[in-house]
Amino acid sequence: MVLSIIEDCSLVSFSLFNHIMGIHQTLLTKRNWTPNEELKTCKLCGKEDSDGDTMAEKTKRPIQVSESNSSDEWDVVVAIDIGTSFSGYAYSDKKEIKNNNINLNIWNANTTVSQTSKAPTVVLLNKNKEFDSFGYEAEEKYAGHVANKTHMECYRFRNFKMKLYQEKKISETLEIPDDRNIVSMPAIDLFASTIRAIKQHFEKAVEGRGLTFNSDNILYVLTVPAIWSESAKEFMKKAAKKAGICEHQLLLALEPETAALFCRTLPDQMINTEFIFEPGAKYMVLDLGGGTVDIIVHKILDDGTLAEVYKASGGAWGGTVVDKEFKKFVSSLFDNDNCLEELWNLAPMDALDLEREFEAKKRNVTKDSTSALRLQLPQRLIMFSKANLQDEKPKSITVAHMYIQSEEFKSFFTLAKKEIIKIIENILKEVGTIDSVILVGGFSCSVFLREEIKRHSAFSKLKFVCPRDPGVVVLQGAVLFGYNPRAVSARISRYTYGISVLVDFNENIHPRSKHCVEDGEENCKDVFRVLAFEGDLLQYDEVKILALTSRHRSQDRKNVCMKIEMFQTQNVVKDKLVFVTDEGFTSIGKILFHPPESGWPDLVKYESKFFFGQTNIRVEACESGNNVTIYTSFELN
Incomplete structure (x- = not known):
């Protein structure tokens, strides 16, 4: 042979x-x-x-x-989470971690959002297709270019993380188009620019605190979805290397795993403090992100480590699915399929404000909500309407506001909710009884979505728990994982390899x-x-x-x-x-x-x-x- x-x-x-x-x-x-x-x-x-x-x-x-094997090998561990919609980092040195102290970064924005622990995953390139800025700074600079009518001299890239999930054959030559589909850039350069920008933000943050570290003794933990292919993971490692992170100082962490580690290590952060991580317990982590839903099932072994009992599963049913339904609603309301794209091109800050206000409503609406939800109406959006708003839709539009009836607003969740529930049901058929479900990720901040999943008849005997700030537990857990990468002692192979x-x-x-x-x-x-x-x-x-x-x-x-x-x-x-x-x-x-x-x-x-x-x-x-x-x-x- x-x-x-x-x-x-x-x-x-x-x-x-x-x-x-x-x-x-x-x-x-x-x-x-x-x-x-x-x-x-x-x-x-x-x-x-x-x-x-x-x-x-x-x-x-x-x-x-x-x-x-040594948790004391690194002076500091920095976790970087590049999300579909938002990205950020967290860090802790080997003294802080002994008390479970983890520092979350702060991003400042000159908009309706003042300070956040994550920044928009947005990269702006200049007219020479070179990196200009990232996050809130990129959004604000682009808006300034639009106001000065110079936006055709720069290129903005958003929501590019999903490309690594959608693409079947990933190579270093993979390209991603900008928002206007004018130019395409190598995806590895966009990811490297994002990682580099976050790394530099961390370096400035610790310098501002008066801290000094040996750069050779910093471990960078890069989080990735558990459902990503091996090619996508290797792609991210290459992007990190291109961003200036040495290979031996880089560790990949699976997002739902790190969330579980944080919830397990810091139970006081849980909404339901009755949830106990003990040997023999079997639980599901439901990581609901902006782009994907990432699900794993763990069992706690006698030695305290975690072992997978079912291969990582999920799909493209994250919060952006709800965003797409909202965009369909707005397009129908104004009888113009391109009205939001035109708003982005003409008045990006107005579009951002509308997007962020919708995000807040998306998180806060509940199953008991009955009143129409009110959103600030960008006046420029009315310019793109092809409908006679006063005669045809007087209940939905006023001079200053857009109104969405509560039941219609909740219908934006229908597709994502249906698919998420289907995935959970299929997993339960395979693994049998589990003790609890941990809800994490930015999309799990939606009260309505959590309620709808919990009240499903097939899950009536399950205990659901959720951290107080589910959008950042992946980052916090990734820091813990960096100090103990052997915390998950066994995993299920998602594919047959050979x-x-x-x-x-x-x-x-x-x-x-x-x-x-x-x-x-x-x-x-x-x-x-x-x-x-x-x-x-x-x-x-x-x-x-x-x-x-x-x-x-x-x-x-x-x-x-x-x-x-x-x-x-x-x-x-x-x-x-x-x-x-x-x-x-x-x-x-x-x-x-x-x-x-x-x-x-x-x-x-x-x-x-x-x-x-x-x-x-x-x-x-x-x-x-x-x-x-x-x-x-x-x-x-």
Whole structure:
């Protein structure tokens, strides 16, 4: 049997096996290989190093965050949460964290909002398509450009986080259009600009407090939805690196997990203080964000750590779904599908004020609300009306206000509510009884939505709890997670992960279209070999080991990277022959193995270790004989 590792370059032989709870077991079930069994040769791709790091730098890299056991290693932990609508950060040093003191940042705005713990996820570029500003500053500058009729010389980007959820194939060349669809910019630059702006805001904030930290001893925790793909997570790591954060100082955290950690560690912050986190308890975290709904189910183990009992689930049913329904209402009211877009272009501050007032109403309306909800009416919005407002809609429009009947306002939630309830019901069918549901995220600030979920008949026996400020618990929990990344000890694999392999060709089971000849022998190409199955419970330290031998006799092969391409899919039946070219398979990207400064020896024997039980797939590699670390990196397609 031969494993195919992408292109024609060098000859490799290796065995594939598991290391679970200290016991090496065979991973390839069709052949009873032993760890030392010699396999047929295959070809391993090489590529010149392109990440900009020198070989000397790679040999000096500190250990990965997830390898560290010490909570005192970092002077300060900074959590960064880039949301669909709003973004922010929180931080705590190793003295403050002992008393559970976590600092939330403050953003100032010259609008109807004075101070907030999050800023709008808005990036403004100048006429040269270079970064200008972020957050409230970006909104206010853009409004100034509109007032001065110079807004065609700048470009505004909003709500771009959803692109990483919606896009099936994520690469570093992915582009996102600005609000006016005039220009498109690399998504990685927009995310890097956002991360950099937040990082600089943190640095100014601690400087203002008179605090000093060693920049090499700061850990940055970047939160991501649990339902994101591995490609999206790797994309965010690359964006953070581009923003100036060193890889060894970066840790990804899953948003609903960090929310659970905060609620568990600080129970006095809960609305319902009867909720108790104790061994054996099983609960659901319902993270209702601006763009997505992110759901996990945890069980508390006897050692106090958390373990997933169902794979992360969710969908694009966040608060922006309600916003879209409101926009439909306004478009219908004024008989103009583009009236709000025209308001944004002509008077962005008026549009912002309307948007923020609607957000406040969205949070405060309840199931018992009966009076019409009143919103300040931007006078410029009337300019875009194609309807005769006085004759046709006298109850909805006055000179200064827009009125929405309470039942119609509540109907804006119908679609999101329906889909959220459906997801919860499906999960409960799989996991059975749970003790409680924790509601977090900005969308869970909506009183009406919380009430509607709680009163659903299928959830009558569930206990629902919610922090007093659910919109920032992800940030606060991410700080805690940074000091204890092993707090979640086991996770459920969302997909089946593996690599492409070559096997001996068998005309009785293999299609002729997959026939190939390698090293003079007939093989079947593109066979999918599993490393981890969908639904597997994977321990934090559980490792899949790939032992390889690679020949580099040719001088032009001494300083090239070796590659392994990884794939993900779902609904794979164990022991069933499938191919990576089948429908439903997605390439995650390629693992690159970088040569040492002196180049590869003629024969390289090394082990690659895959960790699937952490917040993202982590890969380590070392030479088998001397355990010298081989630097690895991830290349998006």
